[in-house]
Amino acid sequence: MEAADRQSLLSVRGVERSFDVGNSKLRVLKGIDLELQTHQLIMLKGRSGSGKTTLMNLMGGLDTPTKGEIHFRGQPFHQWNDDRRTEVRRKDIGFIFQAYALLPLLSAYENVELSLRMAKTPRGDWKKRITTCLDMVGLAKRMHHRPFELSGGEQQRVAIAKAIAHRPSLLLADEPTAELDSQMAAQVMTVFREIVRSENVTICMTTHDTTIMEVADHVYEMVDGVFVAG
Numbered sequence: 758m759e760a761a762d763r764q765s766l767l768s769v770r771g772v773e774r775s776f777d778v779g780n781s782k783l784r785v786l787k788g789i790d791l792e793l794q795t796h797q798l799i800m801l802k803g804r805s806g807s808g809k810t811t812l813m814n815l816m817g818g819l820d821t822p823t824k825g826e827i828h829f830r831g832q833p834f835h836q837w838n839d840d841r842r843t844e845v846r847r848k849d850i851g852f853i854f855q856a857y858a859l860l861p862l863l864s865a866y867e868n869v870e871l872s873l874r875m876a877k878t879p880r881g882d883w884k885k886r887i888t889t890c891l892d893m894v895g896l897a898k899r900m901h902h903r904p905f906e907l908s909g910g911e912q913q914r915v916a917i918a919k920a921i922a923h924r925p926s927l928l929l930a931d932e933p934t935a936e937l938d939s940q941m942a943a944q945v946m947t948v949f950r951e952i953v954r955s956e957n958v959t960i961c962m963t964t965h966d967t968t969i970m971e972v973a974d975h976v977y978e979m980v981d982g983v984f985v986a987g
């Protein structure tokens with residue numbers, strides 16, 4: 758992907774986040790600046806408790822900053838109310854978690870279908886889109902399997918298909934390879950690279966795994982609520 762083909766997607770400027778804990782304030786994020794463009798694979802690393810998940814929650818509109826600005830596609834995300842952020846989140850942001858988050862009684866196909874229903878995607882091209890997404894993650898032949906019939910790596914790949922099905926422009930993944938062995942983790946990273954190349958999406962993920970960091974376009978290291986030189 759040429760740099761000239763990339764567009765600004767998410768801009769985080771001077772962001773701080775504090776939480777009230779008892780009578781005191783816990784300052785978790787202490788001034789974060791981050792610019793994401795389309796077609797990027799970005800990693801956040803840092804010790805447990807350094808603030809990565811708190812930042813991801815802000816980027817995904819699940820929470821609002823105490824101070825600073827977040828612009829999503831040029832719009833002031835930080836000023837919007839919950840309803841408006843939820844609307845954008847459903848349509849334009851996908852989430853992937855450490856523990857796959859698939860519904861156990863539904864097949865891979867039905868799990869992906871659910872995400873299109875939630876995003877209120879017009880029904881017309883569902884079948885094609887679901888098949889394309891499962892194919893992208895290498896599971897077209899397993900689409901009628903339920904989660905318990907799939908390996909951990911395969912389940913995580915279904916979760917990826919589910920997260921991209923509604924064509925989000927931002928995919929947030931919190932420790933997506935933490936439960937996987939190195940071979941499965943590498944497969945997930947190969948899928949991520951392919952998605953970033955072929956879909957109009959940017960992936961931002963947290964990880965502790967140094968062996969997968971080389972596939973990132975950029976790795977940011979968080980220490981105690983600030984980024985240090987990566």
Ligand code: ADP
Pocket residue numbers: 776777778783785803804805806807808809810811812
């Ligand atoms: P990481 O993802 O890097 O492990 P987190 O963002 O989950 O770090 O947490 C950073 C710190 O913020 C931790 O000390 C955590 O306990 C605290 N924290 C996160 N969310 C809340 C909350 N809602 N209320 C109080 N403290 C919180």
